[in-house]
Amino acid sequence: MANLALLGGEKTVTLDYEKVGNLPIVGAKAKAAVNEVMDRDEISLSPIVQEFEKKFCKYVGAEYGICLSNGTSCLQAALFGCGVGPGDEVIVPSYTFWASAAPIVATNAVPVFCEVNPDTHCIDPVDVEKRITKKTKAIMCVHVWGNPCDMDAIMAIAKKYDLKVVEDCSHAHGAMYKGKKVGTIGDVGCFSLQGSKILVAGEGGILVTNNREYYERATALGSYERLGSLPDDSNYKQYALTGMGHKFRPHPLGIAIANAQLDELDERNAVRNGNAKYFEELIADIDFIKIQDTYENCEKMYSYHYARYDHEKFGGIRLVTLLKALAAEGVTCGLCGYGRLHQAPLFTKGDVFGKGCPVKCPYADENRTSEGLELPVTEYLADASFMLAPRFEQPCKELIEQFSAAYHKVAANLDELKAYEVEHEEELKNYKPKSGRSINIFR
Ligand SMILES: Cc1ncc(COP(=O)(O)O)c(C=O)c1O
Structure with missing residues (x-):
């Protein structure tokens, strides 16, 4: 036998x-919070969103925060917010969910895949440095499985080469790096609030930063309704009528769930x-x-x-x-x-806009798709x-x-x-x- x-x-x-x-994803407190918002008939715009933003910013220790429709839109807004644009290269691990990398191409920028450390599963700073070119603009760190990256090493590289750092904190609500909450160490931090995460709105996300320019620019991309209330000296107030072509507004009922859950996080x-x-x-x-x-x-x-x-x-x-x-x-x-993004057609072809862009964008340096790229540690x-x-x-x-x-x-x-x-x-x-x-x- x-x-x-x-x-x-x-x-x-x-x-x-x-x-x-x-446990059930939505507990009794979150249900009551959703009902309150519904009782106020606030099914599209609701002050619950700003309430959550303030509370979450306080929780992580960031000055500015904006909720968007999901973590993916937060990452796109974060890249756009800190100035990533056509032809810029962004170094990103392949060992992650697609949404850490795809928003780079949505910004008409070029993802450059890098290795992770096989013991921490996080981005490998030594490998990152090897992939820097004169086109590199930013590093996307992912605190994968909730595990904080080696941020001292990443920030030192960013300083040395004048790069921006976006933290993808979608798995790491509350994770700590040397006394600071993740999301507040790089230039912009993004948290998915999708239903499988440890803080959920069902669908939703929140972006945090301590930089006013990045916040306003990220807001301009997909939150036109928020631009009117920016200070008068803001460069982005002028776009209040139109935003910048996306609508990334979150659903307030979802944010009500996240707002209630944050108290218990x-x-x-x-x-x-x-x-x-x-x-x-x-x-x-x-x-x-x-x-x-x-x-x-x-x-x-x-x-x-x-x-x-x-x-x-x-x-x-x-x-x-x-x-x-x-x-x-x-x-x-x-x-x-995880770990096969560099082999996915979106990145091996690099022709998202049908005219060779982003990799053959006139601002890009060379045809830098991930076709044929080998990342032995990541693949292992x-x-x-x-x-x-x-x-x-x-x-x-x-x-x-x-x-x-x-x-x-x-x-x-x-x-x-x-x-x-x-x-x-x-x-x-x-x-x-x-x-x-x-x-x-x-x-
Ligand atoms: C690492 C990582 N980044 C980004 C995202 C994207 O978040 P969302 O699904 O809210 O768009 C996810 C979601 O699963 C994720 O796991």
Whole structure:
């Protein structure tokens, strides 16, 4: 009789994650807040948006903030805000969601993909510096999986070459870098508030900065209704009638949800982080799992729980086999879709506007698509990183212990896995995650 549930053995996880580990996305306070806004008939414009902006700015320690329709529009507005335009190059990791990079081309600028550190999964400053040309204008850092980047190194490079820094904080609401909240270290910080994040509006985003010019310019791009109230000496007040061609206004009902949730963010982050760290402690003896390293004096928010699988430490077993075995034991886990952006047609072709732009824009230096670009570390991490566990949203010690027991059971049954691989060779070798997606839950 086999031990592993994958081969007919008994399943380890008997508790239901949805019942004991998860929580409804929209709780009672958020529902009440939405109803209040609806009772006031404020379904398009509402002061709840400005209320949230002020509260969020206070929370992160930024002077200016504007809510937009999503994190993607925040990133586009941030790039435009700090002056990125036609032909400019922006260095961005490939190990991220597409929205860290695609807004660069939407700005008619050129994304230049760089490597990440295989232990922290964050942008590699040494590799960034190697990719700087006279066209480089900005660096896009992503605090991936809630883990703060090496911002001292990035800011030193930015200073040396006079570059702007945009922080994509979509996974990192509340994460700390040396005593400061992420999003306030570079020139502009952007937070997605999409429904899978740790602070949600359903769809929505918020951009923060301490620079008045960047704020006003970012506002001008897609928030015409806000331009009339800019100070009289603003260069952007003149665009109050038209904005600059986009409409990035967020839905106030969504922002009402985020506004209510912000009051509980620290408390909920503490529970999530405590649970995730407990889980990491329990599986620390499993040497084929490499937990994401955190830079010194940083606090990661466990918005997602990803790790790296070192298959050579587990008899060469494929990641997909490991995940199948874990899933059969009842663990919620998944493959990773990050790390292949440099191979996506949007960036290998670089012809977004049909006339060769942005890469053949007259302002661009050379035809710099990502066609044929090799990023060995990123590609390795794309294959090796995986979702270790879901977000444990409430205290659930017993469930976490069951997950740990499942990992230990799988680790102790290498021979059964080897036999399974021999039998299912064809199926396993053709398995592919959905590229570009952060979550590919394994079933
Ligand atoms: C790293 C990262 N950046 C940007 C975004 C884009 O945010 P949104 O979906 O709100 O447009 C996401 C959303 O998943 C993300 O994970």
